[in-house]
Amino acid sequence: MGASRTRREEALMNRSASDRHWYRNGVARALTLVGALLITAIGVTAAAAPRATGSDEPGIVWLCRPGQPHDPCSIGLNATEVAANGEKTVVPARPAADSPFDCFYVYPTVSGEPAMNSDLQVQPAETGVARFQASRFSQVCKVWAPMYRQTTRATIAAYPDLNLPAESIDTAYTSLKAGFEDYLKHYNHGRPIVFLGHSQGAAMLIKLLSGIVDHDAGLRDRVTLAVILGGDVEVKPRSATGGSFRHLPVCTRTGQSGCVLAYSSFPGTPPASALFGRPGQGVALQSGQTAKTGVQVACVNPAAPRGGKAALEPFFLATRANAVTTPWITYPGLYSARCETGSKGAAWLQVTKSTGTRDKRRVVPVWPDADYGYHLNDANLALGNLVADVAAAESMWTATHH
Structure with missing residues (x-):
């Protein structure tokens, strides 16, 4: 461990009492809860984690790698589909046998x-979130996800406005960039790519796409x-490009390929202090x-x-409390959403729940x-829609490249 990193970590440990109080009662607690729920839901243990499978380049570890x-992933x-009246129906699904498309996934915080940035050891937290967010995309692509030296929860908690130290961001991005370059060099072989990212992973993906x-x-x-979910892709007003990317446009129609689908989900207008949805x-x-x-x-409404407004297709990993026999549970008709815009460049996916008085679904x-x-569930609130969006984009890409 370098001296500069040690000093930074000492600084993290010496943050003000108010920051430490925020840490105990804010996002760290939320992220810890999410991690615990993921591990409980899917039975992930350290022993069941993927082996640190490297490639031809040193220092590359794959969280998700086909085979x-x-x-x-x-x-x-x-x-198990749970209707508003409580009726349950099993909906079968399976990974694609040999998809010609790759998905490159960058996981969230x-x-x-306890360090400023993580190491590259695969832990239950990483395997849990990959299952939770990325595994259902295996229906439409081969999912690749490198480990990267992300900014840790401890660092995020010490900087509640997310104005993080530049060295931490640089460390995370440099590590991710190495993983992507390794993937391109050794595994992609010219195949079309679907990019997936959420939260810190979305921010790193914006840097990767804009930079490379x-x-x-x-x-x-x-x-x-x-x-790109919960990462705030930006565009020029009344334009599909011009902010985060010069050439890659945001999607404006169903089945469009070569575009960016982005949103952050809220139940209503994000507060002025919101960490997502405001430039x-x-x-x-x-x-x-x-x-x-x-x-x-x-x-972009998935x-x-x-x-316009349309129904979401949520998918969540089932827990024992759900009393189902499948690894997943879904609630058709429980949520709908539409994109909304506000003052000062704000935009968000406004999610509303069913108003039916007989609907007792959680x-x-x-x-x-x-x-x-709804940041912690940005992906899962619309996971069925997102998989369908990827499938539609793949069909369009195939039609325009053959």
């Missing part, structure tokens, strides 16, 4: 290590779809997007990319507070 033992996909892919016509042509603050700072004016946060909470909205 590796105990791959968290290749699990059972059958789901989950590391509980957006200006490379050859790579850009391989982009089937980029799903130049919160998560946007992790990708270097500091402008508060002249840009608009992008929102259930209706052209706009809904996800806003957690840990209003600044986060």
Whole structure:
């Protein structure tokens, strides 16, 4: 461990009492709870974690890699559909036998290590979130996910406005970039790519796409779809490009390929202090997007990319309390959503629950507070829609490249 990193870690440990109080009662608690729920729901243990399978390049470890033992992105996909009246129906699903498309997944903040940045050891937190967010995409692609030296929960908690130390962001991005370059060099072989990222993973993906892919016509042509959730992709007002990316546009219709599907979910207008959905603050700072004016946060409804309100297809990992025999559970008709815009460039996916008085299905909470909205469930509230969006984009990509 280098001296500079030691000093930084000491600084983290010496943050003010108010920050430590926030840490105990804010996002760290929320992320710890989510990690515990994931592990409880899927029975992940350290012994069941994927082996640290490297590639031809030193220092590369794969969280998800097709064919590796105990791959968290290749699990059972059958789901139990629970209707508003409580009726249950099993919905079968399975990974694609040999998809011609790859998915490159960048996971959100989950590391509980006490350092400023994580190491590359695969832990239950990483396997849990990969199963929770990425595994259902195996129906439509081969899922790849490198470990990266992400900014840890401890560091996030010490900087509640997400204005993180530049060295921590640089460490995370450099590590992810190495994983992506290794993937391109040894495994991609010119295959079309779907990019998937959430939260810190979305911020790192914005940096990766803007720094490597957006200006490379050859790579850009391989982009089937980029799903960037809870990361604040930005565009120029009334434009599909011009903020985060110069060439890659946000999606404006169903079945469009080569575009970006992005949103942050809230039950209503995000507070002025929100960490998502407002330009130049919160998560946007992790990708270097500091402008508060002249840009608009992008929102694409995964259930209706052209706009308007439509039903979401949520999927969650089942727990014992759900009393089902499948690894997944889904609630049709429980949620609907539409993109909304506000003042000062704000935009968000406004999620509403069923108003039926007989509908007793449990809904996800806003957690840990209003600044986060439904952030912890951005992906799973619309996971069925997102998988369908990827499939539609793949069909379009195939039609335009053959």
